[in-house]
């Protein structure tokens with residue numbers, strides 16, 4: 065190696081390597097600078113197959129909300145062409161500012177081809193963010209290049225989703241306090257979070273997720 069090349073290499077070796085793409089990195093509590101919003105029981109709206117009573121697809125026991133669905137189930141309303149779900153719409157809508165969903169989630173192994181979290185409300189009645197599970201990986205929609213966790217099955221994980229509404233929106237996803245994703249949103253005006261199970265691609269017959277300590281925060285503006 066020519067002399068002129070040593071110094072840059074030395075510097076690169078000696079410096080701790082920062083993440084190149086800004087999409088990962090640990091560090092601060094994602095809720096720092098945020099205030100919890102009061103959530104009341106009536107804000108948790110269950111969407112489940114329209115022909116079934118809630119208790120056949122939902123259970124709330126010892127602080128844990130458990131939702132499950134079969135790929136052969138009916139949609140949440142008779143006229144809907146959407147896929148089956150057992151999902152809670154957290155009816156705390158927001159239209160501006162910076163908001164955050166936090167919960168501890170659990171996905172039993174075998175559950176695949178399903179969305180477990182949505183930030184709803186984009187241009188054209190769409191989502192601004194979805195987190196899907198495929199074969200134990202948690203990812204941004206079905207985007208193989210944006211896996212937010214490689215091994216999500218059979219453990220409680222802390223999930224934080226931060227949504228900065230301004231412009232098209234910006235979203236960040238933290239798993240166990242570590243930032244795993246930063247993406248632009250899809251615009252839109254009224255937003256809210258949904259969690260549970262909502263069928264996507266190549267689903268397993270049975271899908272389930274569990275949730276506890278569900279919170280919504282909003283950023284403190286000084």
Ligand SMILES: *[C@@H]1O[C@H](CO)[C@@H](O)[C@H](O)[C@H]1NC(C)=O
Pocket residue numbers: 109153155
């Ligand atoms: C959500 O709450 C608002 C009132 O804050 C109410 O008008 C609306 O119907 C609720 N939506 C659902 C899906 O329950």
Ligand SMILES: *[C@@H]1O[C@H](CO)[C@@H](O)[C@H](O)[C@H]1NC(C)=O
Pocket residue numbers: 187188189190191
């Ligand atoms: C929702 O977003 C998806 C993916 O970005 C897009 O393919 C679809 O056309 C959108 N649907 C509507 C109703 O805007």
